[in-house]
Amino acid sequence: MAKSKTFSCSECGASFSKWSGRCEGCGAWNTISEDAPLASGPASKSLGARRGSAVPLTDLAVEETPPPRTVSGLGELDRVLGGGLVPASAILVGGDPGIGKSTLLLQAAAKFARSGLKTVYVSGEEASAQVRMRAQRLDLADAPVRLAAETNLRDILTTLEAERPQLAIIDSIQTMWADNVDSAPGSVSQVRAAAHELTNFAKRRGISVIMVGHVTKEGQIAGPRVVEHMVDTVLYFEGERGHQFRILRAVKNRFGPADEIGVFEMTGGGLSEVLNPSALFLSERGAPSAGSVVFAGIEGTRPVLVELQALVAPTPHSQPRRTVVGWDGGRLAMILAVLEARCGIPFAGLDVYLNVAGGMKISEPAADLAVAAALLSAREDVALPADTVVFGEISLSGALRPAPQTENRLKEAQKLGFTAAIAPAGGKAGSGSAVGGGLTLTRPADLTGFVGETFGAG
Known part of the structure; x- marks a missing residue:
């Protein structure tokens, strides 16, 4: 029996059983594409035919050791993360174009690298030379950050497998291209597949992964909402271009309080911390x-x-x-x-x-x-x-x-x-x-x- 195909809209993420020219959910034209499976495997009907392994169960009263954290030195970022970076965590950072996401993460990458954390920065939007120019402007050129400019997800995962960093920054998730998904980069299927693969890689290899995400005109991270459910932490970088203040807000955090904020001021030398926002x-x-x-x-x-x-x-x-x-x-x-x-x-x-x-x-x-x-x-x-x-x-x-x-x-x-x-x-x-x-x-x-x-x- 042939496998049933599924289709989804790249604008609103609505799913359909067949293709059509116009999305019934948002009314957009020519935005529906076929969802390719992430990986081949046994059909779901065979799950009941084989006996699985027993899952170990524990009591709620068992005391767990708090996860170790790495402090970056950017106090406002560490506050929003709940006290520092947790190993094997997946973090999604969203914000308007030009608000300073890349600047913030480049500064954070330099801080983490200088504290002894092996860090890889992968840019899918800019060439390596452009990132180096920004690092020089921010006085971060001497930071031991490994840099790459690539959009092929398979090549990126192969590189991370070989380098074994402790922190990987992907800028941005909308530019990543998974060759096993038949759709254009930035589509719902591509964003979902890339986020799924990067999150699984972070959990399997114990690598912290920070992914940058663009936002829609409504202020939500572009792509399917399931991406925000996959990751451990979702941060929004907010602010008005006419103001020098920037707010880093946690809307989801499995390792710390949600709705925590960090305040930064945009200056000629990058983002500086604001220790007393009220004043x-x-x-x-x-x-x-x-x-x-x-x-x-x-x-x-x-x-x-x-x-x-x-x-x-x-x-x-x-x-x-x-x-x-x-x-x-x-x-x-x-x-x-x-x-x-x-x-x-x-x-x-x-x-x-x-x-x-x-x-x-x-x-x-x-x-x-x-x-x-x-x-x-x-x-x-x-x-x-x-x-x-x-x-x-x-x-x-x-x-x-x-x-x-x-x-x-x-x-x-x-x-x-x-x-x-x-x-x-x-x-x-x-x-x-x-x-x-x-x-x-x-x-x-x-x-x-x-x-x-x-x-x-x-």
């Missing part, structure tokens, strides 16, 4: 102005203070604009609706612009109260005191919910010289309105109370 994000904040509020957030295990900026102005259009940079647009619409329904403050006929300063992206709900404060400050043209931080979650009923790690947020604010904080009741932050270090904490009962106490309305 840097607030360094250009001037005198108090309407629409500017400082939010005390948590990214992974690190408290970070960032400035939220809002602008509310009459609209000349029939449909008011709602523009958001660095936050969820749907969340902004919810805050505006709650302010109008629960506090009687309308935003109809007004354009609303919201920006997170410094190119930072915020996703936690604890920013709700700070966003509401920025919107009201901009609408009423009333500036909040410069020494005040705000955080807390807003529910649809107008109630305020406490944010996790309230104590850590307040400690970070105190360290940077803030003397007042506005946060919902219920979070662990000491007793009374005065917190240790001279910081005064205001705890409004609900959103209406917050509006009345802070802006004299509601």
Whole structure:
């Protein structure tokens, strides 16, 4: 009996049993190609005919030794990795074109190589001479990093088998070509096959593999989502080209906490670590102005203070604009609706612009109260005191919910010289309105109370 063929779309990854000119999932044309098997083997129907070997079972109470880690010396990278590089781990790093992924990994390769880790850097996008030029510009030309420019996956694996490095960096996974897959490099089948082979090689040979991945216009790593399930760690390198700050964020980590971030600053000599992100994000904040509020957030295990900026102005259009940079647009619409329904403050006929300063992206709900404060400050043209931080979650009923790690947020604010904080009741932050270090904490009962106490309305 002939084996059934499968087809997949190179744009969205949808699978089909037969070829067609147009993908039913995303509507793209001429993006469906046949998926070739990765390797030949016995048919699945024969699995039940032969008896397999028993798998050893262990108890949950058995203590396992923590995996050894190699520290690179880039503290922000080591933090995001969970304390250092774990042997035989597969890491996927994604980011926008030109954001600095290759620069970061070349610096990391030099650091690991200088610490005694045998490192191989394979570039599929640039020639070896181009990588050497970047290394000279970054003052890394003397680092003992082995370099290659190749896209043939079979040749790369053969080379790694012979060299036996402890760390291999593949830049990028979208340029790799597996000769056993009948499709073009960068397609869903090629990316899936290359990631599968490299991950298996890392596990079999005990080699750490870092793969670079491009992202789509939606911000997701290009290719099938199964690639993110294959690897141990998924990192996103974020930032705006107009800003010098870059954020390395862990969205998946089997060897450490997820949602941890590392902050870098892009300079003429490469990426430099930012040891105190809060101070840097607030360094250009001037005198108090309407629409500017400082939010005390948590990214992974690190408290970070960032400035939220809002602008509310009459609209000349029939449909008011709602523009958001660095936050969820749907969340902004919810805050505006709650302010109008629960506090009687309308935003109809007004354009609303919201920006997170410094190119930072915020996703936690604890920013709700700070966003509401920025919107009201901009609408009423009333500036909040410069020494005040705000955080807390807003529910649809107008109630305020406490944010996790309230104590850590307040400690970070105190360290940077803030003397007042506005946060919902219920979070662990000491007793009374005065917190240790001279910081005064205001705890409004609900959103209406917050509006009345802070802006004299509601």
